[in-house]
Amino acid sequence: MGSHQDSVIEGGKYDGMLGVALPLLALEALKREGVTLPFGVEVVAFGDEEGVRFPTTLVGSKALAGNVTPDQLEAQDAEGISLREALIAFGCTPEDIPATAREPANTLGFLEVHIEQGPILEQRDHAVGIVTALTGIERHKVTLSGKAGHAGTTPMNMRHDALVGAAEMVLAIDSVLQNTDELVGVVGRLDVHPNAVNVIPAQVTFTVELRSPESATRQYGREAVTAALETVAKRRGLTINIENTYSADAVACADWMMTALEQACTQIGQPAERMFSGAGHDGLAMQALTDIGMLFVRCKEGLSHHPDEAITAEDGEAATRVVMAFLQQLPRP
Ligand SMILES: [Zn+2]
Numbered sequence: 287m288g289s290h291q292d293s294v295i296e297g298g299k300y301d302g303m304l305g306v307a308l309p310l311l312a313l314e315a316l317k318r319e320g321v322t323l324p325f326g327v328e329v330v331a332f333g334d335e336e337g338v339r340f341p342t343t344l345v346g347s348k349a350l351a352g353n354v355t356p357d358q359l360e361a362q363d364a365e366g367i368s369l370r371e372a373l374i375a376f377g378c379t380p381e382d383i384p385a386t387a388r389e390p391a392n393t394l395g396f397l398e399v400h401i402e403q404g405p406i407l408e409q410r411d412h413a414v415g416i417v418t419a420l421t422g423i424e425r426h427k428v429t430l431s432g433k434a435g436h437a438g439t440t441p442m443n444m445r446h447d448a449l450v451g452a453a454e455m456v457l458a459i460d461s462v463l464q465n466t467d468e469l470v471g472v473v474g475r476l477d478v479h480p481n482a483v484n485v486i487p488a489q490v491t492f493t494v495e496l497r498s499p500e501s502a503t504r505q506y507g508r509e510a511v512t513a514a515l516e517t518v519a520k521r522r523g524l525t526i527n528i529e530n531t532y533s534a535d536a537v538a539c540a541d542w543m544m545t546a547l548e549q550a551c552t553q554i555g556q557p558a559e560r561m562f563s564g565a566g567h568d569g570l571a572m573q574a575l576t577d578i579g580m581l582f583v584r585c586k587e588g589l590s591h592h593p594d595e596a597i598t599a600e601d602g603e604a605a606t607r608v609v610m611a612f613l614q615q616l617p618r619p
Contacts, residue, residue, distance in 0.1 A: 287305075287309035287327060287328075287329050287330070287396070287397045287398070287399070287609070288305060288306055288309065288328075288329050288330030288331060288332060288396075288398065288568070289302050289303070289304065289305025289306050289331070289332065289335075289398050289399065289400055289567075289568060290302040290305075290306075290331070290332040290333065290334075290335030290336070290346065290347075290568055291303060291306055291331040291332065291333060292332075292333050292334055292335055292336050292338065293336065293338075294336050294338055294591045295338060296591075296592070296593060297336075297590075297591050297592070297593070297595070298589070298590060298591065298592055298593055298594065298595020298596070299595060300401045300585065300590075300595050300596070300597055301400075301401055301403065301590050301591065301595060302335060302336075302400075304399060304400065304401055304583060304597065304602075305398050305399040305400050306329065306330075306331040308399045308602065308605060308606055308609065309327075309329045309397075309399065309609060310329055311606050312606045312607075312609040312610045312613070313327060313329070315606065315610060316610055316613065316614075321614060323613055323614070323616075325394055325616070327613070330346075330350065331346075332344075332346030332347050332350075332568050333345065333346040334346055334369075335347070335567070335568055339363045339364075339372075340361045340362070340363050340369050340372075341361050341362075342358055342361045342369060343566075344566075344568060344570060344571040345358065345369070346568070347568035347569075347570075347571035347572050348571045348574075349383050349386045349387070350386060350387065350388055350571075350572065350575065351387065351388075351571050351572055351574040351575035352384065352387030352388070352574075352575065353571065353574055354383050354384075359373070359380055359383075387575075388575055388576075390575055390576060393575055393576040394576070394577075394616065395540065395543055395576050395577040395578065395579060395616075396568075396569065396572040396575070396576050396577070396578045396579070397543065397578075397579045397580070397581070397609070397612065398567060398568060398569055398572075398578070398579075398580045398581070399580075399581045399583060399605055399609060400567060400580060400581075400582060400583070401582070401583050401584075401585040401590060401595065401597060402415060402561075402582040402583065402584060402585055402588065403565055403585065403588065403590035403591075404564065404588045404590075405587065405588030406561055406588075407561075407582060407583075407584035407585075408584055408585075408586075408587065408588060410557075410559060412556070412557045412559060412584065413556055413583065413584055413600070413601040413604040413605065414551065414556055414558075414581055414582060414583055414584070414601070414604060414605050414608055415559055415560070415561045415581075415582040415584075416539075416544050416547045416548060416551070416558055416559070416560045416561070416579075416580075416581065416582075417539055417544075417560075417561060417562065417563050417579070417580035417581070417582055418499060418538065418539055418544065418560045418561065418562050419499035419500075419536050419537060419538045419539060419562045419563065420499070420536060420537045420539075420562075420563045420565075420566060420567055420569055420570055420580075421497040421498060421499050421536055421562060421563055421564050421565070421566070422497065422498055422499065422500075422501060422504050422533075422534060422535045422536030423495065423496070423497050423532065423533065423534050423566070424495070424496050424504060424508065424530065424532065424533035424534075425493060425494070425495045425496075425530070425531045425532040425533070426493065426494045426495075426508075426528050426529060426530050426531060427491060427492075427493055427528075427529045427531050428452075428455070428491065428492050428493070428494060428515065428526065428527070428528050428529075429489065429490075429491045429526070429527045429528075429529070430448045430451055430452055430455070430489065430490045430491070430492075430519065430524050430525070430526055431448060431488065431489050431524060431525040431526075431527075432445075432446035432447055432448035432451065432486070432487065432488055432489070432522070432523070432524045432525075433445070433446040433486070433488060434480065434485055434486055434487070434488035435485070435486040436484070436485070436486075437483075437484045437485060437486055438484065440486060445486055446486075446522060446523045446524055447486050447487055447522075448478075448479075448487045448488055448489050448490040448524055449478055449487035449490050450487075450522070451490070451518055451519060451522045451524045452476065452490040452492055454518045454522070455473075455492075455514070455515050455518050455519075456473045456476075456492070458511075458514035458515065458517075458518060459471065459473055459494060459511050459514065459515075461514075462507060462510045462511050462514060463507070466503065466506065466507055466510070467503075468498050468499060468500055468503050468562065469496065469497070469498045469503050469504065469506075469507045470496075470497050470498070470564055471494065471495055471496040471497060471507065471511075472494075472495050473492050473493060473494055473495075474493055474495060475492060475493045476490060476491075476492040476493075477490065477491045477492070478490050479491075493531075494511060496508060496511070497564055498536065499536045499538075499562035499563075500536065501535060501536060504536075512528060515528065534566075534570075537569060537570055537573045537578070539569070539577075539578055539579050539580055540577035540578060540579060542577070542617070543577055543578070543579030544560065544579060546579070546612050546615055546616055547579060547581055547608065547612055549611075549615060550608045550609075550610075550611035550612040550615065551608055551611075553611045553615075554604070554607045554608060554611055556604050556607075556608060561582065563580065563582070567580065581605060581608060581609070581612075583597055583601055583602070583605045584597065584598075584601050585597050586598075
């Protein structure tokens with residue numbers, strides 16, 4: 287069991303650390319009650335989940351899964367210090383990383399407790415939720431070319447304004463997202479050229495990110511977005527180029543772990559609804575080693591990566607009791 291101990295700049299107290307501290311409380315309480323488990327439990331605090339300092343992510347969980355490659359250690363921070371150098375300066379021995387890898391045959395599963403980082407549990411008035419999958423993500427760069435021109439002398443009906451086209455496309459993408467279940471996305475970045483007060487924008491590039499726990503849904507979203515963008519481009523006489531820049535498949539939580547979490551919730555009188563995670567977590571790396579399961583805990587106003595991030599003591603206790611019940615009913619390895 288575990289989560290990450292690193293945070294983002296100006297982050298909160300619970301993203302990550304809840305999943306490190308809470309299992310310790312659960313194990314302590316089980317010990318106090320005299321419960322012995324038929325398997326060993328390790329609680330792990332990963333580093334570098336957020337990828338704040340280095341252009342890497344999930345290095346801690348990748349190490350446990352045996353998937354840290356030497357080139358990942360050469361990633362550099364903004365000051366040109368490599369991850370390898372930073373680890374040595376911190377007192378670590380990078381050569382020992384391969385030895386931290388666990389044996390798949392000796393590993394039953396990985397459970398992570400994490401704040402939801404979203405508003406769904408609060409809306410449902412549930413303390414905890416059972417995660418079905420960690421979302422798949424794809425990103426695209428859209429380049430839209432029109433024609434620059436004098437903003438005073440070119441008649442409106444003769445313009446090929448790339449920014450007006452882009453504006454319409456952002457709305458078209460939003461409409462696809464609003465109307466598709468289990469699909470979320472964003473146009474998060476937009477660059478206008480020449481970006482001048484009196485020139486018709488000749489070129490706009492913008493990003494589209496799509497997330498879904500279901501590959502088929504993400505594919506549907508991609509096709510619907512592409513079709514909508516091409517329609518707008520054609521109508522406005524703009525040239526469009528869509529380039530896929532990143533994609534990572536969704537990772538499903540193990541059925542047996544979802545069922546065990548559900549039974550644990552029922553046993554302690556908590557509602558047990560399933561939900562997907564729109565954010566990535568250490569489970570993305572851990573699934574290469576073993577089955578994964580995740581328990582979300584309600585957080586105040588769904589707020590995360592913010593100093594006001596908060597949970598209640600009652601929800602923390604409910605989650606601890608779920609973990610205790612979960613551990614006691616797992617199948618004997
Ligand atoms: Zn986190």
